[in-house]
Amino acid sequence: MKFLMPLALITLLMMGVISCGENAEQLRNEEIAKMEQEFSTFADSLEKVIAVEYTEVCTKYWEASLNSNEENWNNYSQADMKFNEILANKSNFETLKKFKESNNITDTLMARRLEVMYLGMLSKQIDTAKLNQLSAMQAQIENKYSNYRAKVGNKDLTDNQVEDVLKTSKNQKELQATWLAHKDIGPVVKEDILNLVRLRNEIAHELGYKNYHEMSLKLSEQDPAQIENLFDELDALTRDTFVKLKGEIDTFLAAQNKIKVEQLMPWHYQNRYFQEAPKIYEVDMDKYYKDQDLVKLSVDYFQSLNLPIDDLVAKSDLFEKPNKNQHAYCINIDRHAKDIRVLCNVVPNSRWGETMLHEYGHALYEYHYDASLPWTLKEPAHIFTTEAIAMLFGRMASDPSWMQSMIGISAGEKDSIAETCHNILKLQQLVFSRWSQVMYRFEKELYANPEQDLNALWWSLVEKYQMMKKPEGRDMPDWATKIHIATSPCYYHNYHLGELLASQLYNTITTKVLKDVPNANPGLVGHPEVGEYLIKNVFQPGKRYLWNDMIEKATGEKLTPKYYAIQFVD
Structure with a gap:
């Protein structure tokens, strides 16, 4: 016999089920709202403390x-240690972990803020004594690099002067002596770097990573396997074209130095690491810049894009001084107050013309974050996305259209150097691409096994990827002369990712913003819509999105090497 339930009872039961469901959903929503409010209050409070100490570290x-x-380096080290203590606070980290594991932070911006804060503190969850030791060691090495001058005869040469000798001298003994003198910093810092590497690895092991290289990539939201595959792809993509260009380079340099190709040594390639393209083409780019005010040139250019930098320049330090860092960088000292500064050592040549555009590309990115973003998200989507902007602008320094508009070369001069300028940029990209292979693969192996023969590893990579011969019998820590290995560990691959994105953004700007023919190589001068596009799509979002999501929103595609290949590979 069938059991028949009265319709009224069925209706009551259904209403009860719906009511229970609604109550459960309401309770869940209330729980989420409560947790999100707690997180927001906690994050605001913690960020205030972090921001103050971060500004102090940057200032020092x-x-x-x-x-x-x-x-001064000790003052910086002390400030950095204090900053590390805040990030290493286990109670604060456990609170963040509780919020993260609750799965109750569902607001997209809040969830992103939580993730970035969590990753930022994760690497500091070790004994603060080790963090302090790391800071002190890094500051000590920075001091050694900053104060080092290559001694040639009775002269002490700055890095700029070393570069100038390698670029212009035809005296074989002077070239060799200058290159070797620059390499003398290697033995000075070798053991310091190795001790740093061991300590960094020790920290990574404590946090559950194979080594510091793996930890660095993962904590910056990069998949090590994906980066490895990308560099393998880039190796295959650039190898044949580079082999062809390297033959042209060697033929030119051998003739210039009146030696045989097989006699070419590292000091013949016109810079310390063969990371920049030797001047094998007839266009002397330096002659266009030797009488230029590079600061005014940069100010005027960015103004034409409706990206003024006057306030940024006023806070910067742009010319050589004794005891000053010889390199170039941009630093955001106070994210909320937009206290952004650039350090350069400007001399009127094409390299520093490019560097000024590069560094103020970084500065503009930092300047235009959405003011409503929390402090934690007032950062680039990734470190390589700010490199991409810097490179996009830096490339303009060798663009004839840009040079006509900004420097005032004639239309005839522009046309006469256009093909050669493209060849120069292409050569620069290919030379740098191969150099970045050396840096990426060396650091990967360095952290995998710092006790191996690093001198031999370095030169095996140089010979494989740059096709540059090691001086016979040389067994010195030449790898230790590259400051990035000591002070910007596991960073260098991001430069090349930046080049890929620069080409991708360039394609989007020319085809979708300016609606021009791809690779017509416009200088972008006088196009405020370029500035508007970059502010809206790249700068303002800050770290709101994962880097590949930001790239897809800005260009319509995730990061791809295809536009780099279109521009620079045969």
């Missing part, structure tokens, strides 16, 4: 960069 670093001495 800036001061030490301008006047490199033991006292």
Whole structure:
């Protein structure tokens, strides 16, 4: 016999089920709202403390960069240690972990803020004594690099002067002596770097990673396997074209130095690491810049894009001084106050013309974050996305259209150098691409096994990817002469990712913003819509999105090497 339930009872039961469901959903929503409010309050409070100490660290670093001495670097180290103590606070980290594991932070912006804060503190969850030791060691090495001058005869040469000799001298003994003198920094810092590497690896092991290289990539939201595959793809993509260009380079340099191709040595390639393209083409780019005010040139260019930099320049330090850091960088000292500064050592040549555009590309990215973003998200989507902007603008320094508009070369001059300028840029990209292979693969192996023969590893990679011969019998720590290995560990691959994205953004700007023919190589001068596009699609979002999501929103595609290949590979 069938059991028949009265319709009224069925209706009541259904209403009860719906009511229970609604109550459960309401309770869940209330729980989420409560947790999100708790997180917001906690994050606001923690960020205030972090922001104050971050500004102090950056200020001390800036001061030490301008006047490199033991006292200033010690002040920086002390500030960095205090900052590390805040990030290493286990109670705060456990609170973040609780929020993360609750799965109750569902607001997209809040969830992103939580993830970035969590990753930022994760690497500091070790004994603060080790963090302090790391800071002190890094500051000590920075001081050694900043104060080092290559000694040739009775002359002490700055890095700029070393580069100038390698670029212009035809005296074989002077070239060799200058290159070797620059390499003398290697033995000075070798053991310091190895001790740093061991300590970094020890920290990575404690946090559950194979080594520091793996940890660095993962904590910056990069998949090590994906990066490895990308560099393998780039190796295959650029190898044949580079082999062809390297033959042209060698033929030119051998003739210039009146030696046989097989006699070419590293000091013949016109810079310290063969990371920049030798001048094998007839266009002397430096002649266009030797009488230029590079600061005014940069100000005027960015103004034409409706990206003024006057306030940024006013806070910067742009010319050579004794005891000053010899390199170039941009630093955001106070994210909310937009206290952004650039350090350069400008001399009127094409390299520093490019560097000024590059560094103020970084500065503009930092300047235009959405003001409503929390402090944690006032960062680039990834470190390589700010490199991409810097490279996009830096490339303009060798673009004839740009040079006509900004420097005032004639239309005839522009046309006469256009093909050669493209060849120069292409050569630069291919030379740098191969150099970045060396840096990426060396650091990967360095952290995998720091006890191996690193001198041999370095030169095996140089010979494989750059096709540059090791001087016979040389067994010195030449790898240790590259400051990035010590002070910007596991960073260099991001430069090349930046080049890929620069080409991708360039394609989007020319085809979708300016609606021009791809690779017509416009200088972008006088196009405020370019500035508007970059502010809206790249700068303002900050770290709101994962880097590949930001790239897809800005260009319609995730990061791809195809536009780089279109521009620079045969």
